Amino acid sequence: MTPKEGTAATPFHLVYGGEAVVPVEVGVESERILGYDEDNAERRQLELNLIDEKRAKAAARLMAYWQRMKQNYNKRVIPRAFQVGDLVWKKVKLVGNVSKLQAPWVGPFKVIKKLRSCAYYLEDQEGRQLE
Template sequence: MTTPRISARKLRRYGSEAVLPVEIGQPSASVESYPNSNYQTRAIELDLVEEKRDRAAIRMKAYRSHIMRSYNKHVWSRDFQVGDLVMKKVKPVGDVGKLEARWEGPFKIIQRVSSGSAFYLEDSQGHSLKRPWNAFHLKKYYA
């Protein structure tokens, strides 16, 4: 008489076949003689799982707020309004020396793009620039 076989795909893990323990169907003598105090300890641990999860969630929230504060400490806020005078970053073309101007302007903000961080600009002669400029490439002009 042969024992029923489980498919090799289910048993195969990391290149070897799994061995099913006998205790699944019939408990061994060592399992039956195990002290009941372990079951009580396990029940207490299961009761405390929610508290441990709550403490972990509080620690994660504190960690995230710490990371957010340290990140925001180094972020420069660039809030521009329509009508503000700004300077725009010069895009280097060809051979640019270290004494070349990095900013040009002033330009006047004439419209904010719907995304909120891009602006259409107008130069001092009243000619508007063809494309919008991201706030990252602009800085406030102080006269």
């Protein structure tokens, strides 16, 4: 049987085209068990034909959810732009056995060139350019 219209389909339903019946439900006279008819292959085939549409709807809902999440995240992001001559700190990826009290930043570094893609060329205090 298919879930009622307007309810979200479970992952099992999206994969197999029908809802699972747990062993406990087999002995209990539920609506799903009473409505089951082994000879109703026509209705089952119709359900399987509609499963692609249900998968597409689920994918569209997921994409809309991701878009909302992205918009909410980007609302809180504060864009930063640096100019040539600004002093900046560089975040370091900590690898290996590192103390949690060790600073995750190194620097300061001087911005010597700004690219259009918001990337920067930096140099340290001795005038050596970073790679």
